[in-house]
Amino acid sequence: MSLYVDIEKKLGNFHLKVFFEAENETLALLGASGCGKSMTLKCIAGIEKPDRGRIILDGVTLFDSDKKINLSVQERKTGLVFQNYALFPNMTVMQNVAAGAKREKDPVKRERLIHEFIESFGLASEVNKYPSELSGGQQQRTALARALVSDPNILLLDEPFSALDSHLRFQLEQEVRRAIQSFGKTVILVSHDRDEVYRMSDKVAVMQNGRIEAMGEKGEVFAAPKTKNGAILTGCKNISEVKILDDNHLMALDWGLKLYVPNIPEDVEYIGIRMHDIQAGEGENHFRCFVEEVIENTFSYTLLLRGVEGGAKTFGWEVDKKLWNYYRPKTGNIHSPASEKPVVDIRIPSDVILLLKG
Amino acid sequence: MDWFPLWNSLRIAGISTALIFFLGIFSAYYISKAPRLIKGILDVILTLPLVLPPTVVGYLLLRVLGPKRLIGTWFLEVFHLRLTMTWWSAIFATSVVIFPLMYRTARGAFESFDENLAYSGQSIGLSNTYIFWHIRMPVCRQGILAGAVLSFARALGEYGATNMIAGYTPGRTATISTTVYQLWRTNDDALAFRWVLVNLAISFVVLLAVNMLEKKRGV
Numbered sequence: 200m201s202l203y204v205d206i207e208k209k210l211g212n213f214h215l216k217v218f219f220e221a222e223n224e225t226l227a228l229l230g231a232s233g234c235g236k237s238m239t240l241k242c243i244a245g246i247e248k249p250d251r252g253r254i255i256l257d258g259v260t261l262f263d264s265d266k267k268i269n270l271s272v273q274e275r276k277t278g279l280v281f282q283n284y285a286l287f288p289n290m291t292v293m294q295n296v297a298a299g300a301k302r303e304k305d306p307v308k309r310e311r312l313i314h315e316f317i318e319s320f321g322l323a324s325e326v327n328k329y330p331s332e333l334s335g336g337q338q339q340r341t342a343l344a345r346a347l348v349s350d351p352n353i354l355l356l357d358e359p360f361s362a363l364d365s366h367l368r369f370q371l372e373q374e375v376r377r378a379i380q381s382f383g384k385t386v387i388l389v390s391h392d393r394d395e396v397y398r399m400s401d402k403v404a405v406m407q408n409g410r411i412e413a414m415g416e417k418g419e420v421f422a423a424p425k426t427k428n429g430a431i432l433t434g435c436k437n438i439s440e441v442k443i444l445d446d447n448h449l450m451a452l453d454w455g456l457k458l459y460v461p462n463i464p465e466d467v468e469y470i471g472i473r474m475h476d477i478q479a480g481e482g483e484n485h486f487r488c489f490v491e492e493v494i495e496n497t498f499s500y501t502l503l504l505r506g507v508e509g510g511a512k513t514f515g516w517e518v519d520k521k522l523w524n525y526y527r528p529k530t531g532n533i534h535s536p537a538s539e540k541p542v543v544d545i546r547i548p549s550d551v552i553l554l555l556k557g
Numbered sequence: 558m559d560w561f562p563l564w565n566s567l568r569i570a571g572i573s574t575a576l577i578f579f580l581g582i583f584s585a586y587y588i589s590k591a592p593r594l595i596k597g598i599l600d601v602i603l604t605l606p607l608v609l610p611p612t613v614v615g616y617l618l619l620r621v622l623g624p625k626r627l628i629g630t631w632f633l634e635v636f637h638l639r640l641t642m643t644w645w646s647a648i649f650a651t652s653v654v655i656f657p658l659m660y661r662t663a664r665g666a667f668e669s670f671d672e673n674l675a676y677s678g679q680s681i682g683l684s685n686t687y688i689f690w691h692i693r694m695p696v697c698r699q700g701i702l703a704g705a706v707l708s709f710a711r712a713l714g715e716y717g718a719t720n721m722i723a724g725y726t727p728g729r730t731a732t733i734s735t736t737v738y739q740l741w742r743t744n745d746d747a748l749a750f751r752w753v754l755v756n757l758a759i760s761f762v763v764l765l766a767v768n769m770l771e772k773k774r775g776v
Contacts, residue, residue: 244676245679246676272679273679273680273683273684275680277680278680278681279676281673283671283673285673285674287678288674288696289691289695289696298678298681298683299681301683302681302682348681349680349681349682351680
């Protein structure tokens with residue numbers, strides 16, 4: 200059970216060129232809108248036709264430009280779930296799920312299958328409702344039931360949670376995760392949301408401009424992104440262009456900070472520092488900084504800092520509310536002129552600095 | 558009052574609407590999927606009758622179907638059938654005139670159709686024919702029905718092309734619109750006015766139906 204994708208497609212100025220493999224696992228395609236992640240999904244499903252390449256699922260060639268193989272959407276047996284769920288509005292929940300079971304020709308088995316999925320997705324009391332009468336969660340469950348009852352060889356999820364508010368989203372994520380677990384085959388999830396990707400997937404492919412920039416186990420990809428875009432997509436807010444001074448020192452040009460990092464590779468163009476990785480106090484890479492702005496979040500503050508020796512741009516420090524209340528300087532006012540702003544001591548341990556390519 | 562023109566108008570409009578209903582829908586479906594250049598060209602050609610004066614449509618039809626013209630001659634020789642100056646000749650005229658109405662409303666309905674519904678259907682193994690009849694058509698139903706009703710109304714009111722290809726023969730080819738003109742021309746103002754009222758009543762009902770269909774669509 201595995202998916203092999205090696206495709207290329209030109210569309211105006213856009214050039215999609217991706218290669219990846221996935222086993223029985225959840226692979227997330229993470230990227231901003233327009234990076235080609237949905238197009239890749241559509242190529243796998245057979246909705247879009249690549250110009251060149253091969254797509255093989257469980258040993259069956261779905262697409263091969265050399266051998267002129269291009270199976271229809273129906274023949275590919277993929278389970279497609281769209282962001283808007285695409286439930287048939289003129290059919291009830293029961294009819295929607297039943298439509299998914301049409302491949303089963305034996306009517307007795309088919310009936311049993313439909314009821315099994317209605318039950319296991321908790322839709323028994325909604326069978327006669329139309330999609331417009333369902334809650335977001337019920338719509339999603341219906342869409343999943345309809346896709347999975349057709350016994351697909353792969354599940355393709357296109358931004359399944361983007362349209363939801365955060366509370367509902369959390370609940371639905373759990374339901375989808377359960378469905379994925381019992382499905383047990385390859386799942387491709389397309390998303391622009393790093394938290395969602397982190398919670399839902401095993402492997403992550405970071406996409407930009409139609410290419411896969413980085414791919415691997417999600418822990419690796421998130422802990423150590425290799426590119427500027429990868430850092431941004433995995434949620435790193437502080438990114439600066441750098442000048443390498445020597446093997447162990449570099450200058451963060453945007454912030455005017457000289458940082459110690461052991462063994463700097465030559466091709467480093469940027470560094471990234473996650474806002475919560477900055478620490479209070481003195482030590483390695485210690486800096487005194489003015490606090491220019493304090494933004495209150497639900498459970499933390501984001502402080503915008505600028506080194507006392509000056510820097511073109513500020514950088515963010517996310518600090519726990521309790522810690523900040525304890526640590527907050529008692530003098531200085533963020534609204535005062537530069538020299539009278541509150542001053543804090545921070546340190547940036549060298550092992551939290553992400554060394555990035557462009 | 559001789560009710561023949563009403564009956565004749567209704568059957569002409571009914572038959573041409575039924576014909577164009579399917580022709581318009583299938584043209585709309587296939588053209589909305591065609592490559593852009595072909596789509597652009599066909600769109601212009603198929604919409605042309607909407608903006609042409611009906612007399613021009615009538616003239617062009619006569620050039621093709623007239624007894625001394627290409628198709629007209631062929632039908633006369635093979636089937637001994639005259640395509641003009643019979644009651645059903647008007648069906649050619651009304652069909653051509655209402656085609657763009659049906660085609661364009663159907664195309665509008667199809668274009669607002671969420672293609673993801675079709676893709677979802679295909680991925681779970683539904684055939685394209687099944688998707689067309691059980692998903693696409695029902696979802697676009699209101700728009701398509703509104704187009705059909707509008708086409709029927711337009712067919713009922715067709716005058717110019719009808720007059721040229723079917724003429725005005727009382728009791729044979731007379732429709733409401735040709736009758737009104739004839740009565741007015743012969744100074745029978747009272748009777749003309751009655752037919753005008755009949756026409757108004759029908760148009761009113763038809764437009765009411767269109768409105769109700771469109772309101773339903775908004776919900």
